[in-house]
Amino acid sequence: MPRYFFHFRNNDGRLTEDFEGQELDGLSAAQDNAMASAKEILAEGLLSGSPVLTGLFFEICDENRKLALDLDLAKKPGNAGEL
Known part of the structure; x- marks a missing residue:
């Protein structure tokens, strides 16, 4: 099975890498x-009374x-070629 990496970029543009x-x-x-x-992240924010965040996204990379x-x-969602 292929391995995928789920990097997370916040609304400040900072990237948290999945190693x-x-x-x-x-x-x-x-x-x-x-x-x-993503649903879990948004739900946690709503339950804690935080405003809904925008500008957050995952960058999904393949095993290469x-x-x-x-x-x-x-x-x-869009394919990488549609960025």
């Missing part, structure tokens, strides 16, 4: 994983560390 990654069935499974994480998908928490 371990996760083995998943493919890019679709990686997108599903990132969507679940090449950007495969970006997932903006405020927009529809």
Whole structure:
């Protein structure tokens, strides 16, 4: 199974890198994983009374560390070639 890395960029532009990654069935499974994480992040913010954050996104890289998908928490996901 391919390994995907889920880097997280906050609204200040700071990147938190995922150095371990996760083995998943493919890019679709990686997108599903990132969507679940994004929902969790947004829910935690809402439950704590924080405003809904925009400008946060995941950069999903493949096992060659090449950007495969970006997932903006405020927009529809797009393939890396559509950036």
